[in-house]
Amino acid sequence: MNGTVRLHELYQQYHQQVQFLSIYIREAHPVDGWWLGRRLTRKAFRMFFPRASMEHYDPKTIEERRAVAGECETALQYGIRTYVDDMDDTVNTTYAAWPTRLYLVGLDGRVVYAGGLGPYGMKPAELKDAIDIYLRSIE
Numbered sequence: 001m002n003g004t005v006r007l008h009e010l011y012q013q014y015h016q017q018v019q020f021l022s023i024y025i026r027e028a029h030p031v032d033g034w035w036l037g038r039r040l041t042r043k044a045f046r047m048f049f050p051r052a053s054m055e056h057y058d059p060k061t062i063e064e065r066r067a068v069a070g071e072c073e074t075a076l077q078y079g080i081r082t083y084v085d086d087m088d089d090t091v092n093t094t095y096a097a098w099p100t101r102l103y104l105v106g107l108d109g110r111v112v113y114a115g116g117l118g119p120y121g122m123k124p125a126e127l128k129d130a131i132d133i134y135l136r137s138i139e
Contacts, residue, residue, distance in 0.1 A: 005125040008078045009103075014131055018033040018104075024069035025092040027100035030058035062087050102127045104134060 009019050026042050027033070048082025059065035066084050073082040085091040095111075104127060105111055113130035115122055 006130050007067050007080070008122050010124055010128055010131070011078065013128075017135060020080045022073070022078060022080045023085055023091050023097070024065065024072060024082050024088055025085045025097050027056055027058045027065075027068060030056055032057045082104060104130050106134060107138065 014020075055066050056071075059068055062084070065087065068083045069082050095101065095103060095114075097103075102113070102115035102118075102121050103111055103120055104113035104125065112134050113127060115126060
């Protein structure tokens with residue numbers, strides 16, 4: 001597959017055929033988690049994760065998690081509604097989703113595609129190929 005594929009482009013192309021869910025799980029890079037010091041951490045984020053936030057502590061309540069998820073949804077601009085995992089991390093645990101993963105789940109509930117761990121293993125082009133193959137298989 002040639003070119004770069006972005007999640008919002010996949011959504012625009014396939015949202016009539018595929019239900020897209022963005023589920024905010026445990027904070028991937030909380031201030032009170034891994035930390036290289038403010039200056040070095042900011043530099044790393046600007047270089048490698050320009051849209052990611054490093055301003056949040058790990059949420060302790062569902063309300064805090066929802067607030068951070070809303071900010072994340074706005075910053076990422078995917079156009080896909082974001083749902084929030086519960087504080088027991090049920091979705092995260094079930095799908096081994098931390099820090100970021102892309103999945104395609106078939107109509108029968110089975111995982112058709114499981115992307116690599118993000119951010120480097122997060123490859124929307126692979127997801128696009130998996131969607132195309134899956135949609136052809138159910139025609």
